[in-house]
Amino acid sequence: MTRFLAALATVLLAAAPASAFDTAARAAMVIDMTSGAVLLEKNPDMPLPPASMSKLMTLDMTFEALQSGRLSLDETFPVSEKAWKMGGSRMFVRAGERVSIRDLLRGVIVQSGNDACVVLAEGLAGSEAAFAEKMNARAAELGMTGSHFVNATGWPDPEHRMTARDLMILVDRMVNVFPEYYPIFAETEFEWDGVKQSNRNPLLYLDLGADGLKTGHTEAAGYGLTGSAIRDGRRIAFVITGLDSMNSRSQEAERLLTWAFREFRTEQIATAGQIVGEAEVWVGEDATVPLTPEHDVIATAPWSDIDKMKTIIRYDGPIAAPIAAGDRIGDLVVEAPGLPPVSTPLIAAAAVAKGGLATRVGAAIRTLLRDEDALLLTE
Known part of the structure; x- marks a missing residue:
C-alpha cells in the first residue's frame, strides 16, 4: 500500500470544510498526493455511474498482468465480433484481427475505446462477464468498498457503480504503482487504422502541469473527469462527476x-531516519527509545496558516522491552488549521534490550511504591 493509500484509508482524513470550495459536481474529491492531505470532499462515498472513468479498473488489471510478467506489451489479443460491434467511443478495431497490448492500451487511454476494453477483458479472462467478476474481486482487495462492476467499459448499467473515493484509489495506483505506464495518459493523440483521435482530457491542452487521467460521459453519469497535475514536484489529483456539459467539466x-x-x-516536516x-x-x-517516522513527513496547509501547523507524538507507554529497531511505537500527528489531521507511523530508531535483574527489581520496587502512594491517597 502506498503512503497516499494509507492516508486515504484512515478515518483521520475526514471531510474538509464545505466552504473551502463550492463545486457544481455531484461528487468530488481533491487530494494533495505529495502529502496525502484531503483538500476537498463532496459525496465521496456515494456510488454513482462512473461512465468511462470505470476504464481505470480495466487498465489497473491490465497493468498488473504486465507488471507481473503474465502479459507483454508486444503480445496480441484477437478482436471478437462482440468487441467490433461495441458502440460509443471506439478505437475502430476490426473483427478477426489481432491487436497488440501496446496499441490496445492507447486505444483505451487516448481514444477511450469501448471496443479496446472488451478485447482486453476477453483476452485476460475469456469473456467480459468473467473479467467483471475478477474486477469486483480485485476491487474488494484494494479496499474499493463502494464499487461494483458489470462490464469492462463503464457502459450504462444500473448495477455498475463507483465512488469518488474508489476512483481516487485507482488514480493513486496509476501514478505510483504503475509509473512505467502512466506517461501514456499524457499522450494527446493516437492513430489506429488510419483514424487519428485526440485525447478527450481537456487539461492536457492547458498550461497547468496536467498529465492524466480519464474522462467519462453518459446521460446517467453526466460529465466526469479523474485528473492529475504536477508542479514543482507537488502533485494534485481530483475526481469530479455529474457535471452538465463538456464545457462545465473543463x-x-x-x-x-x-x-x-x-x-x-x-x-516537509521530518525525514525518515x-x-x-x-x-x-x-x-x-x-530508559527511552528514540523515535523516527516510517517515511518522510510532508504536510499541507493553507498558505495563511502554514506557520500554525502542529506536530504531536502519540503512543501508549511505557513500551515494554525488548524493542527491536523498526518496531511500530506510535504516530506523529500533524495538525493544520482547516484540514483534517494526518498521521504517520513512528518506529523505533534503535533496539532496546530487556534489562537485567537489577533493572527488573528496580522497576518492581517503583511499581510497589507507586501503588502504596496511590493507596495512601485514597485512605
Whole structure:
C-alpha cells in the first residue's frame, strides 16, 4: 500500500470544510498526493455511474498482468465480433484481427475505446462477464468498498457503480504503482487504422502541469473527469462527476486545480531516519527509545496558516522491552488549521534490550511504591 493509500484509508482524513470550495459536481474529491492531505470532499462515498472513468479498473488489471510478467506489451489479443460491434467511443478495431497490448492500451487511454476494453477483458479472462467478476474481486482487495462492476467499459448499467473515493484509489495506483505506464495518459493523440483521435482530457491542452487521467460521459453519469497535475514536484489529483456539459467539466477541472495549487502549500516536516522524539521504556537497558517516522513527513496547509501547523507524538507507554529497531511505537500527528489531521507511523530508531535483574527489581520496587502512594491517597 502506498503512503497516499494509507492516508486515504484512515478515518483521520475526514471531510474538509464545505466552504473551502463550492463545486457544481455531484461528487468530488481533491487530494494533495505529495502529502496525502484531503483538500476537498463532496459525496465521496456515494456510488454513482462512473461512465468511462470505470476504464481505470480495466487498465489497473491490465497493468498488473504486465507488471507481473503474465502479459507483454508486444503480445496480441484477437478482436471478437462482440468487441467490433461495441458502440460509443471506439478505437475502430476490426473483427478477426489481432491487436497488440501496446496499441490496445492507447486505444483505451487516448481514444477511450469501448471496443479496446472488451478485447482486453476477453483476452485476460475469456469473456467480459468473467473479467467483471475478477474486477469486483480485485476491487474488494484494494479496499474499493463502494464499487461494483458489470462490464469492462463503464457502459450504462444500473448495477455498475463507483465512488469518488474508489476512483481516487485507482488514480493513486496509476501514478505510483504503475509509473512505467502512466506517461501514456499524457499522450494527446493516437492513430489506429488510419483514424487519428485526440485525447478527450481537456487539461492536457492547458498550461497547468496536467498529465492524466480519464474522462467519462453518459446521460446517467453526466460529465466526469479523474485528473492529475504536477508542479514543482507537488502533485494534485481530483475526481469530479455529474457535471452538465463538456464545457462545465473543463471549467470546473481547471478551477479545482488552480485553487488547490494556489491556496495550499506543502512543507516537509521530518525525514525518515530523523529522530523526532523519545518514548519511555519499561524494564529496558535504556530508559527511552528514540523515535523516527516510517517515511518522510510532508504536510499541507493553507498558505495563511502554514506557520500554525502542529506536530504531536502519540503512543501508549511505557513500551515494554525488548524493542527491536523498526518496531511500530506510535504516530506523529500533524495538525493544520482547516484540514483534517494526518498521521504517520513512528518506529523505533534503535533496539532496546530487556534489562537485567537489577533493572527488573528496580522497576518492581517503583511499581510497589507507586501503588502504596496511590493507596495512601485514597485512605
